[in-house]
Amino acid sequence: MSMRIDFDPSDFNVALATSVVVFGFDGHQLVTLLATKVGEPYEGAHILPSAVIQPAEAPENVAKTILRVLTGREDWPLEQLNSFANPYRNPSGRVVNIAYYCLVRLSDELKAGLEAKGYVWVPVQKVPSMAYDHDEVLAYARERFKRRVKRRPVGFTLLPREFTLNEIQRLYECALGKKFDKRNFRRKVLKSQLLIETGNSVRSSAKAKRPSRLYMFDEKKYQTLTLKGYDIVYF
Amino acid sequence: MSMRIDFDPSDFNVALATSVVVFGFDGHQLVTLLATKVGEPYEGAHILPSAVIQPAEAPENVAKTILRVLTGREDWPLEQLNSFANPYRNPSGRVVNIAYYCLVRLSDELKAGLEAKGYVWVPVQKVPSMAYDHDEVLAYARERFKRRVKRRPVGFTLLPREFTLNEIQRLYECALGKKFDKRNFRRKVLKSQLLIETGNSVRSSAKAKRPSRLYMFDEKKYQTLTLKGYDIVYF
DNA sequence: ACAAAAGTGTTACACTTACACCCATGT
DNA sequence: ACATGGGTGTAAGTGTAACACTTTTGT
Numbered sequence: 369m370s371m372r373i374d375f376d377p378s379d380f381n382v383a384l385a386t387s388v389v390v391f392g393f394d395g396h397q398l399v400t401l402l403a404t405k406v407g408e409p410y411e412g413a414h415i416l417p418s419a420v421i422q423p424a425e426a427p428e429n430v431a432k433t434i435l436r437v438l439t440g441r442e443d444w445p446l447e448q449l450n451s452f453a454n455p456y457r458n459p460s461g462r463v464v465n466i467a468y469y470c471l472v473r474l475s476d477e478l479k480a481g482l483e484a485k486g487y488v489w490v491p492v493q494k495v496p497s498m499a500y501d502h503d504e505v506l507a508y509a510r511e512r513f514k515r516r517v518k519r520r521p522v523g524f525t526l527l528p529r530e531f532t533l534n535e536i537q538r539l540y541e542c543a544l545g546k547k548f549d550k551r552n553f554r555r556k557v558l559k560s561q562l563l564i565e566t567g568n569s570v571r572s573s574a575k576a577k578r579p580s581r582l583y584m585f586d587e588k589k590y591q592t593l594t595l596k597g598y599d600i601v602y603f
Numbered sequence: 604m605s606m607r608i609d610f611d612p613s614d615f616n617v618a619l620a621t622s623v624v625v626f627g628f629d630g631h632q633l634v635t636l637l638a639t640k641v642g643e644p645y646e647g648a649h650i651l652p653s654a655v656i657q658p659a660e661a662p663e664n665v666a667k668t669i670l671r672v673l674t675g676r677e678d679w680p681l682e683q684l685n686s687f688a689n690p691y692r693n694p695s696g697r698v699v700n701i702a703y704y705c706l707v708r709l710s711d712e713l714k715a716g717l718e719a720k721g722y723v724w725v726p727v728q729k730v731p732s733m734a735y736d737h738d739e740v741l742a743y744a745r746e747r748f749k750r751r752v753k754r755r756p757v758g759f760t761l762l763p764r765e766f767t768l769n770e771i772q773r774l775y776e777c778a779l780g781k782k783f784d785k786r787n788f789r790r791k792v793l794k795s796q797l798l799i800e801t802g803n804s805v806r807s808s809a810k811a812k813r814p815s816r817l818y819m820f821d822e823k824k825y826q827t828l829t830l831k832g833y834d835i836v837y838f
Numbered sequence: 839a840c841a842a843a844a845g846t847g848t849t850a851c852a853c854t855t856a857c858a859c860c861c862a863t864g865t
Numbered sequence: 866a867c868a869t870g871g872g873t874g875t876a877a878g879t880g881t882a883a884c885a886c887t888t889t890t891g892t
Binding site for chain 2: 375
C-alpha cells in the first residue's frame with residue numbers, strides 16, 4: 369500500500385531474467401523451441417530458453433545473447449512482451465521475467481545443432497506444460513505473434529528464402545488458426561506486390577507430380593513502401 | 604554475456620517501480636496527469652504518477668493503489684505496457700519500471716482534487732519533458748492507446764455518461780491524430796448499435812444556437828456482443 | 839433575419855467472399 | 866491414361882471515401 373517514490377537500499381532485492389519464445393515453421397506447423405531445466409528447482413522440467421539478466425546488462429542484449437548461442441545469429445526479428453512479475457512466480461525468490469519472442473528461419477543445421485544441445489522443437493499445438501509461468505509466457509507470445517502477423521509481413525522470415533504460395537498459405541493458417549480460400553489468398557498476397565517470382569520451382573512431395581512455383585519476399589520494396597507510410601498488409 | 608539460468612544471492616539487487624499514464628478527455632483535448640518529484644533526485648521535475656513496488660506486491664495492485672489515491676477508484680480500464688529496464692535509467696540504482704496506462708472519466712471534482720494535491724492535467728500535445736525515461740513511457744502509452752482505440756470501444760470511458768456525437772468524434776480525432784468526415788463517422792458509429800439516444804440534448808457553447816443530441820454507450824449490449832465473438836469496432 | 843453549429847444522402851470505387859474446374863507433370 | 870496437387874476467374878455483396886446543403890435554435 370505504499371506510495372513511496374524513492375528507494376531504500378532494502379528495495380533492491382529483486383532479480384531479473386529473460387525468456388525468449390522462438391518460433392519457427394517447418395513447412396506444415398508452427399513450432400517453438402523448448403529447453404530442459406538443469407539443476408534445482410524444476411530439474412528436468414521443460415522451460416523456455418532463458419537466462420539471468422546481470423546488473424549492468426540490458427534485457428534485450430541478454431535476449432540477443434540467447435539467440436546467438438542458440439542459432440549463431442542475433443539479427444532475427446525480436447519483440448518485447450509484457451514482463452511477468454507475479455511475486456511468487458519463481459520459488460528462488462522475487463524474479464521478474466522480461467520476455468521476448470522471435471522468429472527464425474528453420475534449417476537442417478539449426479535443427480540438428482539444437483537437438484544435439486538438448487533443445488527440442490515442438491509444434492505449438494502440442495507444447496507440454498512447462499515450469500515457472502512459462503506456459504503463460506508462451507500463450508502471450510502466440511497472441512502477440514498473431515496480432516503482429518495480421519498487420520505486417522513478418523511471416524517471410526519464418527520461410528526459406530524461396531517458398532511456394534502454398535507454403536505461405538499454410539503458415540498463415542497455422543499462425544492465425546483458420547483456413548483461407550486458396551484463390552482469395554493468392555490474389556491478396558500477390559496484390560501486395562511484395563513477392564518476386566524467382567522462376568524456380570519445386571515438387572512439394574514425391575507424390576506431387578506438378579511442381580510449385582517459388583517466390584521470394586521483396587525486402588527492398590517493403591522498406592520503400594514502409595518509409596512512404598504504407599503500413600498494412602491485412603490477412 | 605551470461606547464459607546462467609539459476610540465481611546467486613548477488614543477483615537480487617534490482618528494485619521495481621510502476622508508473623501509470625492516466626489519460627482523460629476534457630471535451631476538446633486528450634490530457635494526461637503529471638506529478639512533481641519531491642526530494643532528490645530530480646527534485647521539482649515533472650514525472651508520471653509512480654510508486655515503488657515492494658517485495659510482496661504485485662505490480663498491478665500497486666498501479667491500482669496509485670489510481671485509488673489519485674481518483675478514489677481503482678476500477679478504470681488499466682493495461683500493462685512493456686517494462687522499461689535500461690540499466691542506467693534511474694540514477695538511484697537499477698530500477699525496472701513496469702508501467703501501465705489507464706483511462707479515466709474527467710469530472711470537476713476530480714480535476715479540483717488533484718490540482719490541490721499538486722498534480723496537473725496537461726494536453727498530451729504539450730507535455731513538458733519529464734525526469735527518468737518517463738517521456739518514453741508516455742510516448743509508448745500513446746501508441747498503445749491508439750492501437751487499442753481502433754479495435755475496441757474504449758473511448759466511452761473517457762466521456763461523460765451522456766455525450767454528443769461531436770464529442771466522440773473529437774475524441775477519436777485526438778486519439779488517432781486525424782480528422783474524420785462527419786457523415787461517415789456518424790454512420791459508422793451508429794451502425795455499431797452501441798449507442799443509445801437518451802432523448803436529452805445540450806448546447807455545446809453559448810454561441811451555439813441549436814442543441815446537440817445526447818447519447819449513452821450501451822454497456823450491456825457490448826458485453827453481449829463481445830461474448831458472441833463480435834470483436835471489432837474499427838475506426 | 840441572421841448567426842452558429844447540428845444534422846443529413848448519394849454515388850463511385852475498392853475490397854471481401856463464395857464458389858468449381860482445368861492444368862501440368864511424373865509414374 | 867491416370868493420379869496428384871498446382872493453379873486459375875467471376876459475380877454479388879459489403880464497406881469506404883468523397884462530397885455540400887438544409888435544419889434547428891437563440892439572439
